[in-house]
Amino acid sequence: MCILENKLAFAGMVIIAMLVILALFAPLLAPHDPYVQSLGQSLIGPCRDYPFGTDEFGRCVLSRIIYGTRISLVIGLGVTTMSTIIGVVLGMVAGFHNGRLDEIIMRVVDVFLAFPGLILALVVAGLLGPGTLNVVIALTVVGWMGYARVIRGAVLAEKEKEYIGAVQTFGAGDCYIMLRHLLPNVMTPIVVMASAGVGYVILAAAGLSFLGLGAEPPAPVWGAMLNYGKAYLQSAPHLTIFPGLAIMITVLAFNFLGDGLRDQLDPRMKNLHFR
Amino acid sequence: MATTLLSIRGLTTVFHCRQGQIEAFNNVDLDIDQGQVLGLIGETGCGKSVLGMSILRLLPPNGVSRGQIIYKYRDLLGLSPQVMQRIRGAEIGLLPQNPSASLNPVLSVGQQLMEGLRLHRMIKKEKARVAAQTLLGCYGLRGFNNRYDEYPHQLSGGMKQRVLAALSITGKPSLLIADEPTKGLDGVARNQVVALLRQLTRETKMALLLITHDLKVAANLCDQIAVMYCGEIVENGPVGKVLVSPLHPYTQGLLASLPENGLHPIPDYSPGVPGDIQGCRFYPRCRYRQDKCSCQTIKNKRINETYVRCLSASEGREN
Numbered sequence: 001m002c003i004l005e006n007k008l009a010f011a012g013m014v015i016i017a018m019l020v021i022l023a024l025f026a027p028l029l030a031p032h033d034p035y036v037q038s039l040g041q042s043l044i045g046p047c048r049d050y051p052f053g054t055d056e057f058g059r060c061v062l063s064r065i066i067y068g069t070r071i072s073l074v075i076g077l078g079v080t081t082m083s084t085i086i087g088v089v090l091g092m093v094a095g096f097h098n099g100r101l102d103e104i105i106m107r108v109v110d111v112f113l114a115f116p117g118l119i120l121a122l123v124v125a126g127l128l129g130p131g132t133l134n135v136v137i138a139l140t141v142v143g144w145m146g147y148a149r150v151i152r153g154a155v156l157a158e159k160e161k162e163y164i165g166a167v168q169t170f171g172a173g174d175c176y177i178m179l180r181h182l183l184p185n186v187m188t189p190i191v192v193m194a195s196a197g198v199g200y201v202i203l204a205a206a207g208l209s210f211l212g213l214g215a216e217p218p219a220p221v222w223g224a225m226l227n228y229g230k231a232y233l234q235s236a237p238h239l240t241i242f243p244g245l246a247i248m249i250t251v252l253a254f255n256f257l258g259d260g261l262r263d264q265l266d267p268r269m270k271n272l273h274f275r
Numbered sequence: 276m277a278t279t280l281l282s283i284r285g286l287t288t289v290f291h292c293r294q295g296q297i298e299a300f301n302n303v304d305l306d307i308d309q310g311q312v313l314g315l316i317g318e319t320g321c322g323k324s325v326l327g328m329s330i331l332r333l334l335p336p337n338g339v340s341r342g343q344i345i346y347k348y349r350d351l352l353g354l355s356p357q358v359m360q361r362i363r364g365a366e367i368g369l370l371p372q373n374p375s376a377s378l379n380p381v382l383s384v385g386q387q388l389m390e391g392l393r394l395h396r397m398i399k400k401e402k403a404r405v406a407a408q409t410l411l412g413c414y415g416l417r418g419f420n421n422r423y424d425e426y427p428h429q430l431s432g433g434m435k436q437r438v439l440a441a442l443s444i445t446g447k448p449s450l451l452i453a454d455e456p457t458k459g460l461d462g463v464a465r466n467q468v469v470a471l472l473r474q475l476t477r478e479t480k481m482a483l484l485l486i487t488h489d490l491k492v493a494a495n496l497c498d499q500i501a502v503m504y505c506g507e508i509v510e511n512g513p514v515g516k517v518l519v520s521p522l523h524p525y526t527q528g529l530l531a532s533l534p535e536n537g538l539h540p541i542p543d544y545s546p547g548v549p550g551d552i553q554g555c556r557f558y559p560r561c562r563y564r565q566d567k568c569s570c571q572t573i574k575n576k577r578i579n580e581t582y583v584r585c586l587s588a589s590e591g592r593e594n
Binding site: 098099161162163166167169170171173181184185 | 331333336360361362363364365368369371372373376377378379380381382390391394395439442443445446
């Protein structure tokens with residue numbers, strides 16, 4: 001079965017593709033400048049000129065959501081990439097060099113996991129100050145442990161297999177074995193985790209910016225839009241409904257993709273298929 | 276007189292376990308000449324494979340070897356891990372025991388052959404591809420151009436064995452350790468492997484340490500036979516002597532248990548790995564046993580060209 005036949009995963013991929021296009025061509029696709037204020041037109045409901053209405057400063061909500069896609073995707077992909085790299089490196093080293101190094105790395109993982117994730121991210125983001133890069137760092141600090149654990153487990157199981165021993169007898173070194181032979185064999189769970197993880201990271205980033213940590217105010221950030229909109233929840237609900245929908249659809253899309261990939265890559269879930 | 280390639284003296288390997296030290300084999304002496312085929316035979320669990328891995332120093336972390344493994348005037352046990360890594364594959368190759376599990380499932384056969392070639396012969400990618408295809412062709416994978424890009428699960432067990440054979444000699448080693456290459460194969464495939472190994476040793480003048488419990492394969496291929504029982508070499512001599520007129524009661528028992536010799540098994544089971552047995556390890560199962568066998572360390576005795584570890588062995592004694 002091809003992953004394209006999985007309807008939900010396909011829908012997820014289409015949505016993600018659309019989000020990427022929105023982010024790349026935001027200046028062309030946005031109907032208005034997301035930063036230009038026109039106080040005379042504040043808090044207008046959805047209409048022909050402003051499909052998603054305007055906020056308290058008269059800025060176009062649709063344009064701000066479109067520009068917000070850029071920040072959300074950069075944070076989502078950036079955090080996931082960095083977490084994966086850190087997790088894979090530490091997990092591989094821990095799993096391959098069973099012993100003291102393994103103990104040290106895995107106890108560090110335990111310590112990080114013992115903190116409530118979002119609170120630790122709040123502390124780190126608060127210490128580093130506002131800015132997209134700092135949000136990425138904060139969320140990476142709390143996001144890499146899962147990858148390290150999964151990779152370590154997979155490496156522990158994989159390195160006992162005979163082909164690893166065979167490669168050793170052919171004269172290969174440790175680094176070579178890890179990169180060339182172990183990594184491709186343990187990537188499957190990581191691909192699944194990372195694709196669903198992007199959605200989780202975007203949600204967490206929205207949470208941080210809702211609390212005022214993240215990119216500085218004029219920047220169009222989905223979480224911050226929710227925060228400003230909540231004062232007008234009764235008089236202008238479009239200020240919260242549309243950014244909220246944007247977050248929900250994005251997270252759902254990544255989750256669908258992750259589920260689809262898992263079904264695809266886990267041999268037990270797959271129908272037998274011969275070439 | 277051929278020069279000695281590998282000379283093992285007093286090699287003992289133990290594993291440190293929760294139950295204490297467990298001995299895999301004890302005080303093993305073994306010599307392999309250049310280009311010689313030495314068969315190491317013995318029953319399951321007697322320490323044959325561990326001996327092979329001890330030579331390559333690829334024991335699990337809790338395994339420790341003592342003694343001397345002199346390879347080309349160097350003691351392998353004294354070398355640094357980096358130097359040892361360079362010896363693996365390039366000087367001493369291993370043909371792994373289980374062909375279907377010994378290839379990386381996510382890399383194509385050609386890729387795996389190529390990396391061996393590039394590592395050992397320092398050649399460029401395009402050249403390595405050609406060389407890998409030639410190797411596959413030499414070792415009997417017909418239509419090798421199609422096989423080159425296939426993955427291990429698309430090959431049969433016999434084909435994988437050939438790929439591994441090609442892989443294990445990419446570094447042109449002077450000594451190949453073949454760990455039970457015929458295990459689990461049917462008659463046809465076994466004959467193919469025997470032919471393959473013979474081709475390997477003839478063409479490359481490579482010495483071969485053949486670890487097996489298949490006496491027929493050993494008789495077919497080997498110049499010299501070492502019989503291992505319970506972690507000790509009990510008899511070591513030319514194939515024509517050891518398999519025709521065996522001196523040690525264990526070797527005699529092994530031969531008598533072959534179907535064509537009447538299928539007479541040796542009574543009882545192998546004791547596994549004994550702790551500190553004084554005297555002969557085969558004592559409990561031996562039909563020539565005497566009281567003196569159980570209370571003294573049995574020394575190697577030389578009778579003609581054969582070394583035998585038995586008190587009662589003598590030239591004239593036959594079955």
